[in-house]
Amino acid sequence: MTRSKVSREFLYTQEDFEYIKKLVHEESGINLSDAKQDMVYSRLARRVRALKIADFKQYCNYLDSHHQDELVHAINAITTNLTHFFRENHHFDLLKQQIIPEIVKQQPRGKRIRIWSAGCSTGEEPYSIAISLKDALPNYSQWDCKILATDLDTNVIDTCNAGVYDNKRIEPIDERNAKRWFSPHPSHANRVIIDNELKKDISFKQLNLINDWPVKGPFDVIFCRNVVIYFDKPTQQKLFARYYDLLAPSGYLLLGHSEQLGQIQEKFNALGKTSFQKK
Ligand SMILES: C[S@@+](CC[C@H](N)C(=O)[O-])C[C@H]1O[C@@H](n2cnc3c(N)ncnc32)[C@H](O)[C@@H]1O
Known part of the structure:
Protein backbone atom coordinates (compact mmCIF):
# COMPACT_ATOMS: atom_id res chain seq x y z
CA MET A 1 0.00 0.00 0.00
CA THR A 2 1.29 3.48 -0.80
CA ARG A 3 1.62 6.10 1.89
CA SER A 4 -1.30 8.18 0.55
CA LYS A 5 -3.64 5.16 0.63
CA VAL A 6 -2.69 4.42 4.26
CA SER A 7 -3.52 7.96 5.34
CA ARG A 8 -6.81 8.15 3.44
CA GLU A 9 -9.92 9.02 5.40
CA PHE A 10 -12.23 6.89 3.22
CA LEU A 11 -11.77 3.47 1.66
CA TYR A 12 -11.19 3.95 -2.09
CA THR A 13 -10.53 0.97 -4.34
CA GLN A 14 -9.43 0.50 -7.94
CA GLU A 15 -12.98 -0.61 -8.69
CA ASP A 16 -14.36 2.68 -7.30
CA PHE A 17 -11.91 4.64 -9.45
CA GLU A 18 -12.88 2.62 -12.55
CA TYR A 19 -16.57 3.29 -11.91
CA ILE A 20 -16.00 7.05 -11.56
CA LYS A 21 -13.66 7.14 -14.55
CA LYS A 22 -16.25 5.48 -16.81
CA LEU A 23 -19.06 7.73 -15.62
CA VAL A 24 -17.02 10.92 -16.01
CA HIS A 25 -15.95 9.90 -19.50
CA GLU A 26 -19.51 9.12 -20.58
CA GLU A 27 -20.90 12.33 -19.15
CA SER A 28 -18.18 14.88 -19.97
CA GLY A 29 -15.65 13.36 -22.39
CA ILE A 30 -12.98 13.89 -19.72
CA ASN A 31 -10.45 11.09 -19.85
CA LEU A 32 -9.08 10.23 -16.38
CA SER A 33 -5.81 8.33 -16.69
CA ASP A 34 -4.58 6.13 -13.82
CA ALA A 35 -2.26 8.97 -12.84
CA LYS A 36 -5.39 10.92 -11.82
CA GLN A 37 -6.42 8.36 -9.20
CA ASP A 38 -5.25 10.45 -6.22
CA MET A 39 -6.68 13.63 -7.71
CA VAL A 40 -10.10 11.98 -8.06
CA TYR A 41 -9.93 10.87 -4.43
CA SER A 42 -9.05 14.29 -3.06
CA ARG A 43 -11.65 16.11 -5.15
CA LEU A 44 -14.51 13.71 -4.37
CA ALA A 45 -13.63 13.07 -0.71
CA ARG A 46 -15.25 16.46 0.01
CA ARG A 47 -18.54 15.15 -1.39
CA VAL A 48 -18.25 11.85 0.53
CA ARG A 49 -17.68 13.85 3.74
CA ALA A 50 -20.47 16.35 3.05
CA LEU A 51 -22.94 13.54 2.37
CA LYS A 52 -21.78 11.67 5.52
CA ILE A 53 -21.19 8.55 3.45
CA ALA A 54 -18.94 5.75 4.78
CA ASP A 55 -16.67 5.14 1.79
CA PHE A 56 -16.26 5.46 -2.00
CA LYS A 57 -18.16 2.25 -2.71
CA GLN A 58 -21.21 3.78 -1.07
CA TYR A 59 -20.57 7.04 -2.91
CA CYS A 60 -20.61 5.16 -6.23
CA ASN A 61 -23.92 3.57 -5.20
CA TYR A 62 -25.20 7.02 -4.27
CA LEU A 63 -24.16 8.34 -7.68
CA ASP A 64 -26.12 5.47 -9.20
CA SER A 65 -29.31 6.16 -7.27
CA HIS A 66 -29.17 10.00 -7.17
CA HIS A 67 -27.70 10.18 -10.61
CA GLN A 68 -28.66 13.58 -12.03
CA ASP A 69 -28.35 15.65 -8.84
CA GLU A 70 -25.10 14.19 -7.59
CA LEU A 71 -23.54 13.97 -11.02
CA VAL A 72 -23.51 17.77 -11.25
CA HIS A 73 -21.51 17.95 -7.98
CA ALA A 74 -19.18 15.14 -9.03
CA ILE A 75 -18.44 16.69 -12.44
CA ASN A 76 -17.97 20.16 -10.92
CA ALA A 77 -15.45 18.64 -8.50
CA ILE A 78 -13.55 16.78 -11.24
CA THR A 79 -13.15 19.61 -13.77
CA THR A 80 -9.88 21.53 -13.73
CA ASN A 81 -10.66 25.24 -13.96
CA LEU A 82 -7.20 26.80 -14.07
CA THR A 83 -7.30 30.06 -16.02
CA HIS A 84 -6.27 33.71 -15.84
CA PHE A 85 -6.86 37.03 -17.55
CA PHE A 86 -5.04 37.31 -20.90
CA ARG A 87 -3.71 33.76 -20.62
CA GLU A 88 -1.68 32.92 -23.74
CA ASN A 89 -1.73 36.58 -24.63
C1 LIG B 1 -8.40 24.50 -17.75
S1 LIG B 1 -9.95 25.27 -18.03
C2 LIG B 1 -9.56 26.32 -19.40
C3 LIG B 1 -10.18 27.70 -19.26
C4 LIG B 1 -9.82 28.69 -20.39
N1 LIG B 1 -10.31 28.23 -21.66
C5 LIG B 1 -8.34 28.94 -20.44
O1 LIG B 1 -7.66 28.48 -21.35
O2 LIG B 1 -7.83 29.62 -19.54
C6 LIG B 1 -10.88 23.94 -18.82
C7 LIG B 1 -12.39 24.14 -18.72
O3 LIG B 1 -13.02 23.18 -19.59
C8 LIG B 1 -14.25 22.80 -19.00
N2 LIG B 1 -14.72 21.53 -19.57
C9 LIG B 1 -14.22 20.28 -19.40
N3 LIG B 1 -14.98 19.37 -20.04
C10 LIG B 1 -15.98 20.06 -20.65
C11 LIG B 1 -17.10 19.69 -21.45
N4 LIG B 1 -17.36 18.41 -21.76
N5 LIG B 1 -17.93 20.66 -21.89
C12 LIG B 1 -17.68 21.96 -21.58
N6 LIG B 1 -16.66 22.38 -20.82
C13 LIG B 1 -15.82 21.44 -20.35
C14 LIG B 1 -13.90 22.70 -17.52
O4 LIG B 1 -15.03 22.78 -16.70
C15 LIG B 1 -12.93 23.87 -17.33
O5 LIG B 1 -13.56 25.01 -16.81
Whole structure:
Protein backbone atom coordinates (compact mmCIF):
# COMPACT_ATOMS: atom_id res chain seq x y z
CA MET A 1 0.00 0.00 0.00
CA THR A 2 1.29 3.48 -0.80
CA ARG A 3 1.62 6.10 1.89
CA SER A 4 -1.30 8.18 0.55
CA LYS A 5 -3.64 5.16 0.63
CA VAL A 6 -2.69 4.42 4.26
CA SER A 7 -3.52 7.96 5.34
CA ARG A 8 -6.81 8.15 3.44
CA GLU A 9 -9.92 9.02 5.40
CA PHE A 10 -12.23 6.89 3.22
CA LEU A 11 -11.77 3.47 1.66
CA TYR A 12 -11.19 3.95 -2.09
CA THR A 13 -10.53 0.97 -4.34
CA GLN A 14 -9.43 0.50 -7.94
CA GLU A 15 -12.98 -0.61 -8.69
CA ASP A 16 -14.36 2.68 -7.30
CA PHE A 17 -11.91 4.64 -9.45
CA GLU A 18 -12.88 2.62 -12.55
CA TYR A 19 -16.57 3.29 -11.91
CA ILE A 20 -16.00 7.05 -11.56
CA LYS A 21 -13.66 7.14 -14.55
CA LYS A 22 -16.25 5.48 -16.81
CA LEU A 23 -19.06 7.73 -15.62
CA VAL A 24 -17.02 10.92 -16.01
CA HIS A 25 -15.95 9.90 -19.50
CA GLU A 26 -19.51 9.12 -20.58
CA GLU A 27 -20.90 12.33 -19.15
CA SER A 28 -18.18 14.88 -19.97
CA GLY A 29 -15.65 13.36 -22.39
CA ILE A 30 -12.98 13.89 -19.72
CA ASN A 31 -10.45 11.09 -19.85
CA LEU A 32 -9.08 10.23 -16.38
CA SER A 33 -5.81 8.33 -16.69
CA ASP A 34 -4.58 6.13 -13.82
CA ALA A 35 -2.26 8.97 -12.84
CA LYS A 36 -5.39 10.92 -11.82
CA GLN A 37 -6.42 8.36 -9.20
CA ASP A 38 -5.25 10.45 -6.22
CA MET A 39 -6.68 13.63 -7.71
CA VAL A 40 -10.10 11.98 -8.06
CA TYR A 41 -9.93 10.87 -4.43
CA SER A 42 -9.05 14.29 -3.06
CA ARG A 43 -11.65 16.11 -5.15
CA LEU A 44 -14.51 13.71 -4.37
CA ALA A 45 -13.63 13.07 -0.71
CA ARG A 46 -15.25 16.46 0.01
CA ARG A 47 -18.54 15.15 -1.39
CA VAL A 48 -18.25 11.85 0.53
CA ARG A 49 -17.68 13.85 3.74
CA ALA A 50 -20.47 16.35 3.05
CA LEU A 51 -22.94 13.54 2.37
CA LYS A 52 -21.78 11.67 5.52
CA ILE A 53 -21.19 8.55 3.45
CA ALA A 54 -18.94 5.75 4.78
CA ASP A 55 -16.67 5.14 1.79
CA PHE A 56 -16.26 5.46 -2.00
CA LYS A 57 -18.16 2.25 -2.71
CA GLN A 58 -21.21 3.78 -1.07
CA TYR A 59 -20.57 7.04 -2.91
CA CYS A 60 -20.61 5.16 -6.23
CA ASN A 61 -23.92 3.57 -5.20
CA TYR A 62 -25.20 7.02 -4.27
CA LEU A 63 -24.16 8.34 -7.68
CA ASP A 64 -26.12 5.47 -9.20
CA SER A 65 -29.31 6.16 -7.27
CA HIS A 66 -29.17 10.00 -7.17
CA HIS A 67 -27.70 10.18 -10.61
CA GLN A 68 -28.66 13.58 -12.03
CA ASP A 69 -28.35 15.65 -8.84
CA GLU A 70 -25.10 14.19 -7.59
CA LEU A 71 -23.54 13.97 -11.02
CA VAL A 72 -23.51 17.77 -11.25
CA HIS A 73 -21.51 17.95 -7.98
CA ALA A 74 -19.18 15.14 -9.03
CA ILE A 75 -18.44 16.69 -12.44
CA ASN A 76 -17.97 20.16 -10.92
CA ALA A 77 -15.45 18.64 -8.50
CA ILE A 78 -13.55 16.78 -11.24
CA THR A 79 -13.15 19.61 -13.77
CA THR A 80 -9.88 21.53 -13.73
CA ASN A 81 -10.66 25.24 -13.96
CA LEU A 82 -7.20 26.80 -14.07
CA THR A 83 -7.30 30.06 -16.02
CA HIS A 84 -6.27 33.71 -15.84
CA PHE A 85 -6.86 37.03 -17.55
CA PHE A 86 -5.04 37.31 -20.90
CA ARG A 87 -3.71 33.76 -20.62
CA GLU A 88 -1.68 32.92 -23.74
CA ASN A 89 -1.73 36.58 -24.63
CA HIS A 90 -0.67 36.02 -28.25
CA HIS A 91 -4.28 35.07 -29.05
CA PHE A 92 -5.52 38.44 -27.78
CA ASP A 93 -2.81 40.18 -29.83
CA LEU A 94 -3.99 38.22 -32.89
CA LEU A 95 -7.57 39.25 -32.15
CA LYS A 96 -6.68 42.96 -31.82
CA GLN A 97 -4.05 43.21 -34.54
CA GLN A 98 -5.35 40.88 -37.25
CA ILE A 99 -8.81 39.43 -36.74
CA ILE A 100 -10.74 42.57 -35.73
CA PRO A 101 -9.05 44.86 -38.32
CA GLU A 102 -9.88 42.23 -41.00
CA ILE A 103 -13.54 42.09 -39.95
CA VAL A 104 -13.73 45.89 -39.81
CA LYS A 105 -12.34 46.09 -43.33
CA GLN A 106 -14.44 43.36 -44.93
CA GLN A 107 -17.60 43.44 -42.78
CA PRO A 108 -18.64 40.00 -44.11
CA ARG A 109 -21.94 40.06 -42.20
CA GLY A 110 -22.25 43.79 -41.69
CA LYS A 111 -21.23 45.31 -38.39
CA ARG A 112 -21.59 42.02 -36.55
CA ILE A 113 -19.07 39.96 -34.59
CA ARG A 114 -19.69 36.61 -32.92
CA ILE A 115 -17.11 34.92 -30.67
CA TRP A 116 -17.44 31.74 -28.63
CA SER A 117 -15.35 31.02 -25.56
CA ALA A 118 -15.93 27.26 -25.23
CA GLY A 119 -14.76 25.97 -21.84
CA CYS A 120 -14.62 29.49 -20.39
CA SER A 121 -14.01 28.40 -16.78
CA THR A 122 -14.43 31.28 -14.28
CA GLY A 123 -14.74 33.98 -16.96
CA GLU A 124 -11.24 35.43 -17.31
CA GLU A 125 -11.07 34.31 -20.97
CA PRO A 126 -14.39 35.82 -22.18
CA TYR A 127 -13.77 39.02 -20.18
CA SER A 128 -10.30 39.27 -21.78
CA ILE A 129 -11.99 38.87 -25.19
CA ALA A 130 -14.49 41.61 -24.32
CA ILE A 131 -11.70 43.99 -23.21
CA SER A 132 -9.80 43.26 -26.45
CA LEU A 133 -12.89 43.96 -28.57
CA LYS A 134 -13.51 47.28 -26.81
CA ASP A 135 -9.85 48.20 -27.39
CA ALA A 136 -9.63 47.15 -31.03
CA LEU A 137 -12.99 48.10 -32.45
CA PRO A 138 -13.40 51.71 -33.49
CA ASN A 139 -16.95 52.89 -32.66
CA TYR A 140 -17.76 49.78 -30.63
CA SER A 141 -21.30 51.02 -29.93
CA GLN A 142 -22.16 50.90 -33.65
CA TRP A 143 -21.32 47.19 -33.80
CA ASP A 144 -23.39 44.20 -32.84
CA CYS A 145 -20.86 42.17 -30.80
CA LYS A 146 -21.82 39.06 -28.91
CA ILE A 147 -19.61 36.70 -26.95
CA LEU A 148 -20.97 33.31 -25.99
CA ALA A 149 -19.15 31.88 -22.96
CA THR A 150 -19.92 28.30 -21.98
CA ASP A 151 -18.66 25.66 -19.59
CA LEU A 152 -19.75 22.28 -18.33
CA ASP A 153 -19.18 23.24 -14.69
CA THR A 154 -22.18 25.06 -13.17
CA ASN A 155 -20.07 26.60 -10.35
CA VAL A 156 -17.76 28.41 -12.75
CA ILE A 157 -20.73 29.84 -14.66
CA ASP A 158 -21.96 31.36 -11.37
CA THR A 159 -18.51 32.95 -10.91
CA CYS A 160 -18.62 34.31 -14.47
CA ASN A 161 -22.01 35.90 -13.84
CA ALA A 162 -20.93 37.38 -10.50
CA GLY A 163 -17.87 38.99 -12.14
CA VAL A 164 -16.08 39.27 -8.78
CA TYR A 165 -12.36 38.50 -8.58
CA ASP A 166 -9.55 38.78 -6.03
CA ASN A 167 -7.42 41.88 -6.60
CA LYS A 168 -4.42 39.75 -7.46
CA ARG A 169 -6.19 38.08 -10.38
CA ILE A 170 -6.46 41.28 -12.39
CA GLU A 171 -2.68 41.89 -12.31
CA PRO A 172 -2.21 40.67 -15.93
CA ILE A 173 -4.57 43.45 -17.12
CA ASP A 174 -2.92 46.73 -18.12
CA GLU A 175 -3.54 49.63 -15.74
CA ARG A 176 -5.82 51.59 -18.07
CA ASN A 177 -8.18 48.64 -18.62
CA ALA A 178 -8.02 47.55 -14.98
CA LYS A 179 -9.17 51.05 -13.92
CA ARG A 180 -11.73 51.26 -16.69
CA TRP A 181 -13.50 47.92 -16.15
CA PHE A 182 -13.03 47.00 -12.48
CA SER A 183 -14.04 48.76 -9.25
CA PRO A 184 -13.34 47.83 -5.63
CA HIS A 185 -16.07 45.49 -4.41
CA PRO A 186 -18.44 47.42 -2.10
CA SER A 187 -18.53 44.76 0.61
CA HIS A 188 -15.47 42.54 0.11
CA ALA A 189 -12.01 43.92 0.82
CA ASN A 190 -9.33 42.75 -1.65
CA ARG A 191 -11.88 42.02 -4.35
CA VAL A 192 -12.97 43.83 -7.47
CA ILE A 193 -16.17 43.73 -9.45
CA ILE A 194 -16.55 43.98 -13.22
CA ASP A 195 -18.42 46.84 -14.83
CA ASN A 196 -21.84 45.86 -16.23
CA GLU A 197 -20.91 47.60 -19.47
CA LEU A 198 -18.28 44.91 -20.10
CA LYS A 199 -20.67 42.13 -19.15
CA LYS A 200 -23.60 43.14 -21.28
CA ASP A 201 -22.49 41.59 -24.57
CA ILE A 202 -21.46 38.28 -23.01
CA SER A 203 -23.91 35.39 -22.49
CA PHE A 204 -22.73 32.87 -19.92
CA LYS A 205 -24.29 29.43 -20.28
CA GLN A 206 -23.78 25.93 -19.00
CA LEU A 207 -23.07 23.69 -21.98
CA ASN A 208 -21.55 20.24 -22.31
CA LEU A 209 -19.32 20.14 -25.39
CA ILE A 210 -19.95 16.45 -25.97
CA ASN A 211 -23.75 16.86 -26.13
CA ASP A 212 -25.99 18.78 -28.54
CA TRP A 213 -25.39 22.52 -28.73
CA PRO A 214 -28.26 24.99 -28.80
CA VAL A 215 -25.92 27.30 -30.68
CA LYS A 216 -26.50 28.79 -34.13
CA GLY A 217 -23.31 30.44 -35.31
CA PRO A 218 -21.62 31.25 -37.55
CA PHE A 219 -18.76 32.39 -35.30
CA ASP A 220 -15.92 34.62 -36.40
CA VAL A 221 -13.69 33.16 -33.70
CA ILE A 222 -13.90 30.11 -31.43
CA PHE A 223 -11.62 30.04 -28.41
CA CYS A 224 -11.36 26.47 -27.12
CA ARG A 225 -8.17 26.58 -25.12
CA ASN A 226 -6.90 24.09 -22.57
CA VAL A 227 -10.13 22.08 -22.73
CA VAL A 228 -9.51 19.25 -25.22
CA ILE A 229 -6.34 18.15 -23.41
CA TYR A 230 -8.74 16.38 -21.07
CA PHE A 231 -10.45 14.49 -23.94
CA ASP A 232 -9.34 11.43 -25.90
CA LYS A 233 -8.40 11.80 -29.59
CA PRO A 234 -11.73 10.59 -31.12
CA THR A 235 -13.66 13.04 -28.89
CA GLN A 236 -11.27 15.84 -29.91
CA GLN A 237 -11.71 15.07 -33.62
CA LYS A 238 -15.52 15.07 -33.39
CA LEU A 239 -15.40 18.38 -31.54
CA PHE A 240 -13.08 20.05 -34.05
CA ALA A 241 -15.31 18.92 -36.95
CA ARG A 242 -18.29 20.52 -35.22
CA TYR A 243 -16.33 23.75 -34.66
CA TYR A 244 -15.36 23.74 -38.33
CA ASP A 245 -19.04 23.60 -39.32
CA LEU A 246 -19.94 26.47 -36.97
CA LEU A 247 -17.14 28.78 -38.06
CA ALA A 248 -17.85 31.51 -40.60
CA PRO A 249 -15.80 31.32 -43.82
CA SER A 250 -12.22 32.33 -42.90
CA GLY A 251 -13.16 32.09 -39.21
CA TYR A 252 -10.55 31.38 -36.55
CA LEU A 253 -10.12 28.49 -34.13
CA LEU A 254 -7.75 29.11 -31.22
CA LEU A 255 -6.48 26.21 -29.10
CA GLY A 256 -4.36 25.91 -25.95
CA HIS A 257 -0.56 25.76 -26.10
CA SER A 258 -0.32 21.94 -25.88
CA GLU A 259 -3.30 21.11 -28.10
CA GLN A 260 -3.20 19.93 -31.70
CA LEU A 261 -5.86 19.88 -34.41
CA GLY A 262 -4.91 16.47 -35.79
CA GLN A 263 -6.32 15.30 -39.14
CA ILE A 264 -8.79 18.14 -39.59
CA GLN A 265 -5.88 20.60 -39.78
CA GLU A 266 -5.94 20.15 -43.59
CA LYS A 267 -9.13 22.23 -43.60
CA PHE A 268 -7.38 25.11 -41.83
CA ASN A 269 -4.39 27.36 -42.44
CA ALA A 270 -2.04 27.22 -39.45
CA LEU A 271 -1.04 30.71 -38.31
CA GLY A 272 1.45 29.56 -35.68
CA LYS A 273 1.01 29.33 -31.89
CA THR A 274 -2.13 27.15 -31.98
CA SER A 275 -4.09 29.61 -34.14
CA PHE A 276 -5.96 28.26 -37.15
CA GLN A 277 -8.01 29.91 -39.90
CA LYS A 278 -10.73 28.03 -41.79
CA LYS A 279 -9.80 27.62 -45.48
C1 LIG B 1 -8.40 24.50 -17.75
S1 LIG B 1 -9.95 25.27 -18.03
C2 LIG B 1 -9.56 26.32 -19.40
C3 LIG B 1 -10.18 27.70 -19.26
C4 LIG B 1 -9.82 28.69 -20.39
N1 LIG B 1 -10.31 28.23 -21.66
C5 LIG B 1 -8.34 28.94 -20.44
O1 LIG B 1 -7.66 28.48 -21.35
O2 LIG B 1 -7.83 29.62 -19.54
C6 LIG B 1 -10.88 23.94 -18.82
C7 LIG B 1 -12.39 24.14 -18.72
O3 LIG B 1 -13.02 23.18 -19.59
C8 LIG B 1 -14.25 22.80 -19.00
N2 LIG B 1 -14.72 21.53 -19.57
C9 LIG B 1 -14.22 20.28 -19.40
N3 LIG B 1 -14.98 19.37 -20.04
C10 LIG B 1 -15.98 20.06 -20.65
C11 LIG B 1 -17.10 19.69 -21.45
N4 LIG B 1 -17.36 18.41 -21.76
N5 LIG B 1 -17.93 20.66 -21.89
C12 LIG B 1 -17.68 21.96 -21.58
N6 LIG B 1 -16.66 22.38 -20.82
C13 LIG B 1 -15.82 21.44 -20.35
C14 LIG B 1 -13.90 22.70 -17.52
O4 LIG B 1 -15.03 22.78 -16.70
C15 LIG B 1 -12.93 23.87 -17.33
O5 LIG B 1 -13.56 25.01 -16.81
